Amino acid sequence: MVAMPALDAAVLARREAIVHALHGIVPGEGVIAHEHAMRPYETDGLTAYRQLPMVVVLPETTEQVSAVLRYCHTEGLKVVPRGAGTSLSGGALPLADGVLLGMAKFNRIREIDFANRVAVVEPGVTNLAVSQAVDRAGFYYAPDPSSQIACTIGGNVAENSGGVHCLKYGMTTNNVLGLEMVLITGEIVRLGGKHFDSGGYDLLGIVTGSEGLLGVVTEVTVRLLKKPETARAVLVGFPTSEDAGDCVARIIGAGIIPGGMEMMDRPAIHAAEAFVHAGYPLDVEALLIVELDGPQAECDHLIERVSEIARACRAVTLKVSTSEQERLLFWAGRKAAFPAVGRISPDYYCMDGTIPRGKLPLVLNRMRAMSERYGLQVANVFHAGDGNLHPLILYDANKPGELDRAEQFGADILRLCVEVGGVLTGEHGVGVEKRDLMPTMFSEIDLNQQQRLKCAFDAKGLLNPGKVFPVLHRCAELGRMHVSGGKLPFPDIPRF
Amino acid sequence: MTDTLKPRDAKDAEDAVRWALDHDKTLEVVGTGSKRAIGRPSQSDVTLNLSAVAGVTLYEPDELVLSAKAGTPLAEIEALVAAHGQELAFEPMDYGPLLGGAAGAGTMGGVIAANLSGPRRIKAGAARDHFLGVTAVSGRGETFKSGGRVVKNVTGYDLCKLLAGSWGTLAVMTDVTLKVLPRAETTQTVLLLGLDDASAVQAMSLAMGSSCDVSGAAHLPGPVAARMPLAAVAGAGGAITALRLEGVAPSVAHRRNALETLMKPFAALSHFDGADSVALWRAVRVVVPFAASGADDDRPVWRVSAAPARGAEIGSRIATQAGADVLYDWAGGLIWIALPPSGDAGAAMVRGALAEGGGGHATLIRSPAALRAAVDVFQPQESAVAALAKRVKDGFDPRGVLSSGRMWAGI
Numbered sequence: 001m002v003a004m005p006a007l008d009a010a011v012l013a014r015r016e017a018i019v020h021a022l023h024g025i026v027p028g029e030g031v032i033a034h035e036h037a038m039r040p041y042e043t044d045g046l047t048a049y050r051q052l053p054m055v056v057v058l059p060e061t062t063e064q065v066s067a068v069l070r071y072c073h074t075e076g077l078k079v080v081p082r083g084a085g086t087s088l089s090g091g092a093l094p095l096a097d098g099v100l101l102g103m104a105k106f107n108r109i110r111e112i113d114f115a116n117r118v119a120v121v122e123p124g125v126t127n128l129a130v131s132q133a134v135d136r137a138g139f140y141y142a143p144d145p146s147s148q149i150a151c152t153i154g155g156n157v158a159e160n161s162g163g164v165h166c167l168k169y170g171m172t173t174n175n176v177l178g179l180e181m182v183l184i185t186g187e188i189v190r191l192g193g194k195h196f197d198s199g200g201y202d203l204l205g206i207v208t209g210s211e212g213l214l215g216v217v218t219e220v221t222v223r224l225l226k227k228p229e230t231a232r233a234v235l236v237g238f239p240t241s242e243d244a245g246d247c248v249a250r251i252i253g254a255g256i257i258p259g260g261m262e263m264m265d266r267p268a269i270h271a272a273e274a275f276v277h278a279g280y281p282l283d284v285e286a287l288l289i290v291e292l293d294g295p296q297a298e299c300d301h302l303i304e305r306v307s308e309i310a311r312a313c314r315a316v317t318l319k320v321s322t323s324e325q326e327r328l329l330f331w332a333g334r335k336a337a338f339p340a341v342g343r344i345s346p347d348y349y350c351m352d353g354t355i356p357r358g359k360l361p362l363v364l365n366r367m368r369a370m371s372e373r374y375g376l377q378v379a380n381v382f383h384a385g386d387g388n389l390h391p392l393i394l395y396d397a398n399k400p401g402e403l404d405r406a407e408q409f410g411a412d413i414l415r416l417c418v419e420v421g422g423v424l425t426g427e428h429g430v431g432v433e434k435r436d437l438m439p440t441m442f443s444e445i446d447l448n449q450q451q452r453l454k455c456a457f458d459a460k461g462l463l464n465p466g467k468v469f470p471v472l473h474r475c476a477e478l479g480r481m482h483v484s485g486g487k488l489p490f491p492d493i494p495r496f
Numbered sequence: 497m498t499d500t501l502k503p504r505d506a507k508d509a510e511d512a513v514r515w516a517l518d519h520d521k522t523l524e525v526v527g528t529g530s531k532r533a534i535g536r537p538s539q540s541d542v543t544l545n546l547s548a549v550a551g552v553t554l555y556e557p558d559e560l561v562l563s564a565k566a567g568t569p570l571a572e573i574e575a576l577v578a579a580h581g582q583e584l585a586f587e588p589m590d591y592g593p594l595l596g597g598a599a600g601a602g603t604m605g606g607v608i609a610a611n612l613s614g615p616r617r618i619k620a621g622a623a624r625d626h627f628l629g630v631t632a633v634s635g636r637g638e639t640f641k642s643g644g645r646v647v648k649n650v651t652g653y654d655l656c657k658l659l660a661g662s663w664g665t666l667a668v669m670t671d672v673t674l675k676v677l678p679r680a681e682t683t684q685t686v687l688l689l690g691l692d693d694a695s696a697v698q699a700m701s702l703a704m705g706s707s708c709d710v711s712g713a714a715h716l717p718g719p720v721a722a723r724m725p726l727a728a729v730a731g732a733g734g735a736i737t738a739l740r741l742e743g744v745a746p747s748v749a750h751r752r753n754a755l756e757t758l759m760k761p762f763a764a765l766s767h768f769d770g771a772d773s774v775a776l777w778r779a780v781r782v783v784v785p786f787a788a789s790g791a792d793d794d795r796p797v798w799r800v801s802a803a804p805a806r807g808a809e810i811g812s813r814i815a816t817q818a819g820a821d822v823l824y825d826w827a828g829g830l831i832w833i834a835l836p837p838s839g840d841a842g843a844a845m846v847r848g849a850l851a852e853g854g855g856g857h858a859t860l861i862r863s864p865a866a867l868r869a870a871v872d873v874f875q876p877q878e879s880a881v882a883a884l885a886k887r888v889k890d891g892f893d894p895r896g897v898l899s900s901g902r903m904w905a906g907i
Contacts, residue, residue, distance in 0.1 A: 115701050115805035138707070160650045167647065173654065174625045187880040194803035196829055197611060197622055198661060199857025199875030200903060201885050205624060205657025209650050229707050249558040255581055255678030294709065295754075298747030354646040356559050388648040426648035434651075441651060442641070449640040450653045452891035456884060468652065481517075481636060481894060488518040491511035494548070496500040 001049070001407075002432045004095060004466040011077060011097045012054065018077065019055050022099070025067045030105075032056035041082065041100050045147070046090040046433055048349075048403060053080065053094035060105045062180065062188060062218040069216065070186025072099055078462050079184070081212040083123065083155030086147040088350060089431025091159060091211050091467060098465075101216060103154050109133050110219065116194045117224045118177060123154025123217045127161075130222060139224040142169035145427070146335070154217045160209030162427035164260045167385035168293075169225070171427070173208040178221030181207060184458045194221060206453065211429050212464040214457040228293035231259060232303050233327045236310045237284030237317035241265065242361040244286035247313035248384045249358060251290065254309060256302055259293035261385035262334050265364065268341070268379040268392070269333075275340035278333035281317040288384065289330055337381045338392065345377070345394035349406045353417030354426035357387045366416055367391060374409040376402070388426035389417070415440050430468045438470050447471075452478050500543040506565075506631065506639065506670035512544055513668060514637035516897050525664035525899045527567050527603030531610055533595050535663060535902040536873055537865045546605060549670055554645070557582055561628065561645050563673040566605025573604055577676050585677040586626050587614030589781045594797060594862055596788030605669045611661030614781040615712035615740065618704065618804075618826045620677075624660035629673035632659060635666070635893025645673050658888070664899035665907055666892040680742035685712075685773040686755050688737035688763040693717060693808040693815075693824070696737040699762040700827040701805050703739050708755040712740030713827035714780045717815075720823050723785035726775055728768070737763070738776060785823060786834040788862070795834040796841040796863040802856035804829035810853035817849075818842055843871040874903045 011018070019033045032038055033055050043050045059065045072079050078098035085092050094100045106122035109130070113119070114137055119130055127148040131140040144163035145151055151161065157179065162171045169175070178192035191204040198204060207214050238244040244263055251258065264272065264280075264287045273280040280287055288310070292302045303320055310318055321327035333340075341348050355363055364380065371378045377394040391413055395406040414424050414434065418441050424434045438447060447469060454461070455475035465472060501523075503509040516523050524540035526532060528547045546567040554563040557580045564573060570588060577583055588607045592599040613622035620626075629643035642655035659667060688699055696715035703710050715737045716724065724730050739755060741748050756765055768776055779785075786797050802810055807828025814820050820835035820842070835842045841863045850858050857875035860868065877885060882904070889907045893900070900906065 113805075114705060116803045117705060139705075160654070162648055162650075170621065170625065171648065171650075173657065174621055183880070183884070189880045189884065190878070191881070193855055195801045195856035196617060196826060197613075197624070197801055197857075199801070199859065200661075200877055200881075201666075201888055202611070202624060202657045202661050203881070203884065203888070205660070206653055206655075208657075209654050226705060226707050226709075252560060252678075253558045255681070257678065294743075295707065295747050295750045297750040298744060301744055301746045354644075354648045356556075356561075356646060358556070358559060383648065386648045387646050421644070422646055423644045423649045423651045425651050426646070427650055429650055430652065438652065441644075445638045446640045446642065447652075449634060449638070449892070450642075450655065453653055453655070453658070453888065456887035456891045479890075479894065488515050491501075491508065491515050493508045493512055494502045494504065496502065 002435055005472070008097045015054055018075070021071060022055060022057050022068065025071060026057055026059050026064050030058045030060065041085070041094060041102065044085040044090060044092040045088040046093070046431065049090050049093050049432060051094045051096055053100035054097050056100045056102055058102045058105050062182065065182045065216055065218055066186040066188055068101065069182050069184050072462060073184050073186065073460065076460065076462070078465055080464050081158070081216050083152035083158070084126065084150050086151040086155065087159065087429060087431060088352070089425065089429040089433040091429050091431040093432055095466065103152070106154070106218065113194065114139070118194050118221050119224055120219060120221050121153055123157070123220055124152050127151050127153060127156055134224055138227050140227050141222055142175055142225050143172050153220050153222065157208050157217050157220055158210065158212045159429045162388070164262060164383060166383065167261065168257050168259050173205060175223045176204065176208055176220060177223055179204055179207060179217055180219035181215040181217045183215050184460070184463050192221065211431060211468050213454055213468060214463065228259070229295050230299050231291055231293040231327060232299045233289055233291040233321045233330045234303055234306055234310070235319045235330045236288045236290070236315045237281040238286045238288065239284060239314060239316055241286045241364050243314045244288050245357065245360045247288060247310050250309045250313060251306055254305065256306065258290050258385060260289065260291040262289045263287065263382040263384040264334065264337065265380040267377060268337050268381050271340040271344050271379055272333035272337050275343055276332045276336045278329050280333050284316055289334055334381065341379050341392045341394065346396040346398065349393040349395060349410055351391045351393065351410050351413050352388070352425050352428040353414050353422055354388045355417050355420050355422035357384065359420040363389070363416060363420060367413060370409060370412055374405050376406055376409055387422065411437060432467055435468060436470045448473065448478055455479070500545050502545045502548050504548055506549065509546065509549060509668050509670050510633045510637060510639050513633050513635065513897060516542065517637050517895060522897055522900060525668050527606040528601050530597055530601040531591050531606055534591065534861055535868070537869050539901055540899065544668065546668070547603060552576060553671065560676050561673060562676050563645065563671060564604050565671055566603060566669040568604045570602050570604055570607055571600040578679065581679055582676045583679040584626065584674065585616060585620040586623050587616040587781060588612040588623060589614045591861070593782045593784060593787040599782065604672055608660050608669065608672055609662060609664050615714060615777055615825055618713065618829065619711045624657050626675045627656045627660050627672065628675055630656050630659055630669055631671040632667035632669045635895060635897045643673065647675055663902050665889060665902055666898065668898065682745045682748045683740060683742045683770070683773045684748050684752055685768040685776055686739045686741070686752060686759060687766040687768065688759055689732060689766060690734040691715070691737050691763050692735070693812045695762060696735065697805065697808040697824065697828040699737060699759060700739070702758060703755060704827045706755065706758055708741065708751045709743070710739050711742045712738065712777055714738050715824040716785070717822065720785045720821050725779055725784050726772065728772065729776065740773065740777060780825060783823060783832050785821070786832060793834065795836060797861045798833040798842065798846050798858055799861050800831040800833060800846065800850055800856060800858045802829060802831065802850060803854045806853040807831055810849050813849045814846060817845055840871050841867050
């Protein structure tokens with residue numbers, strides 16, 4: 001388990017006064033201080049980690065957020081922002097001596113502007129609610145993390161959430177145009193708007209995916225897209241994962257960017273089929289779902305080309321959806337893959353590395369060897385289009401030592417992802433979960449430079465400490481320059 | 497004459513920054529220098545020219561990824577990926593013609609440092625959206641990296657976003673990794689003839705909100721259309737509104753039909769296929785009507801980014817007040833303005849109209865150096881954001897060694 005920052009006894013000793021002061025800012029039921037009432041906030045989607053916060057605050061206005069943060073800044077109190085609490089990396093894990101700032105009451109859609117193809121929403125609005133609000137006019141919000149019925153837009157911004165359609169439509173960062181946010185000092189800033197790009201530094205781009213360490217978002221302007229006229233899917237089974245990987249590479253090599261392209265390995269196929277009976281073939285090593293979207297003429301044309309490519313890649317089964325009902329059935333198994341694995345194992349641990357697509361067979365083989373070594377099964381679902389891998393490690397938390405083993409297995413998988421040219425996390429975030437693995441991907445210089453950015457936003461390090469960075473340096477220390485004592489000679493560089 | 501240092505590799509670039517720190521020198525960071533005339537005039541002691549740190553280091557078409565040293569000519573990269581049926585989907589524009597320099601002279605690092613994009617921005621994003629990984633030297637003389645070579649990556653802060661559009665003021669990029677995408681098989685353009693600005697923006701807005709998947713939406717009012725290098729546009733005798741469709745042939749044919757049905761109530765229609773369509777969008781992309789070699793063109797040029805549906809309101813106001821020419825791209829969201837010379841290059845009026853029109857940002861792209869020293873070239877920022885930007889600058893370049901003052905005083 002990852003260690004959290006040392007408790008500040010002086011803060012805990014002042015708890016009563018702090019709760020009282022927060023009541024003064026957010027009256028009524030907006031401050032929760034009783035243990036039972038705080039219990040729902042003790043964990044997020046990474047349920048192996050639990051911690052009650054010192055106090056929960058649920059502000060309703062930007063002014064209240066500003067006043068709460070200004071107070072915490074003045075008093076030197078740690079703050080953990082939280083949306084719906086669906087983070088899979090422990091991004092919203094509370095601190096025992098910290099204020100948990102819940103943004104759930106920011107749940108209004110402020111403006112829908114079809115002429116500019118944007119919606120202006122509060123951060124507590126769920127991802128799916130945005131799409132539902134604009135559905136009547138045939139629009140939608142593209143990023144679709146699998147938690148979309150529960151996760152909030154504010155959380156999506158914090159984590160730069162993805163989904164199954166990222167290859168074609170991008171992640172959160174590619175679909176957000178503007179933010180209002182409050183700095184830890186209480187200052188309210190607006191970044192971007194309904195226009196494209198920044199006139200100065202792209203601070204919006206930095207805040208997106210910053211995991212609640214830079215500020216608290218109070219309003220988000222998202223891009224809306226017109227829904228594709230149709231979508232069709234093809235379900236293809238392969239005798240080996242190499243064949244499936246080859247097929248993915250050839251589809252992209254042929255200039256086709258599918259709306260979605262998902263792969264499952266044998267254990268995942270079997271678990272999903274047993275759960276939802278989607279009609280998946282059980283005698284294959286890899287299953288690919290390729291979805292094409294757009295006008296009917298385009299889907300028909302491309303589905304034929306994808307089918308040809310698949311056949312040339314030794315596909316042993318191939319089914320093209322002939323109705324919307326059948327397309328949804330193809331997806332039903334994939335979408336239920338996590339709970340399906342949950343049925344066959346008391347617990348599972350979901351990983352989230354990204355690899356260069358071509359390395360998939362290598363990574364799957366190495367993972368099988370690790371699986372034997374750790375004595376734990378693993379099932380794989382894979383966003384094949386963009387190389388984002390979700391190995392599900394099966395374990396039983398009630399068996400002594402299994403959680404630890406699962407965590408070590410997971411860490412080995414992520415190290416492998418980095419080793420083959422990939423990254424630790426594709427869409428779930430670093431949080432507490434992958435914090436201590438950051439040095440496998442970044443040098444001390446890299447991490448210090450990232451922390452200097454943190455210092456520009458939050459010099460006291462009060463926002464979500466203990467997340468993302470394995471070692472927290474003081475900003476004053478990071479700002480110091482170490483210049484050589486004697487003058488460096490003029491370097492041997494061509495000059496004119 | 498200022499000294500120029502020309503590093504041969506990333507190590508040289510790091511040495512140069514360390515030397516500058518040690519000798520209290522400041523560096524102007526450039527690739528080939530093709531965009532040097534943008535920004536507040538340089539007050540740096542030494543020019544750091546990255547054009548020799550060049551070459552593509554990785555290109556895997558099946559993985560849709562390309563890495564290159566920052567000084568690699570953009571033209572070389574575009575030719576390489578084109579040979580594999582791919583492209584930089586953000587369609588980087590080229591300031592060469594606007595600034596009176598050669599076309600095609602810029603580097604990949606320069607494209608990213610200026611966060612360039614072209615007409616396809618509205619569909620595919622800007623350079624920032626395709627910039628996956630970077631190695632760079634900070635103003636502390638330290639080499640750091642961020643991002644990677646995969647599209648889906650949320651490991652640590654996305655410093656690529658910050659460096660895109662930072663104009664050399666935060667770090668010296670030495671290696672960059674980008675997403676590349678397949679080039680569309682077919683392109684066609686539907687043209688609407690003779691619309692006024694307001695109707696054109698309405699039509700473009702409707703087209704963008706349709707299922708036609710429009711990948712370019714530009715409006716050229718009559719006097720601007722007349723300066724286009726295509727006879728069919730220049731000779732149209734009035735305004736032209738262009739909507740581009742790209743993709744596989746059956747899809748483009750279907751969407752053209754749907755788009756023409758949708759646009760018919762607005763104006764008389766025409767269309768361009770293949771080469772004409774490509775030539776039209778190339779001219780829009782580099783703003784040929786305002787090119788410095790054009791008839792009278794030493795006029796100041798502004799680039800304004802606004803909410804697309806407010807574009808005509810902002811553009812028409814400036815055109816009327818100042819006798820300016822305007823060209824609309826991004827369905828009205830990008831307004832290029834050339835206006836008669838004046839004491840402040842029109843800054844107060846342009847930014848006033850923008851503020852009235854819902855805000856955004858206006859950048860003075862072309863004007864004499866003396867004016868660029870006197871007026872805000874980049875959009876002035878609200879005080880809390882300006883202070884934040886200054887702290888970010890200090891976090892990367894605490895001594896102000898790198899292109900300081902190019903964007904704003906001290907930044």
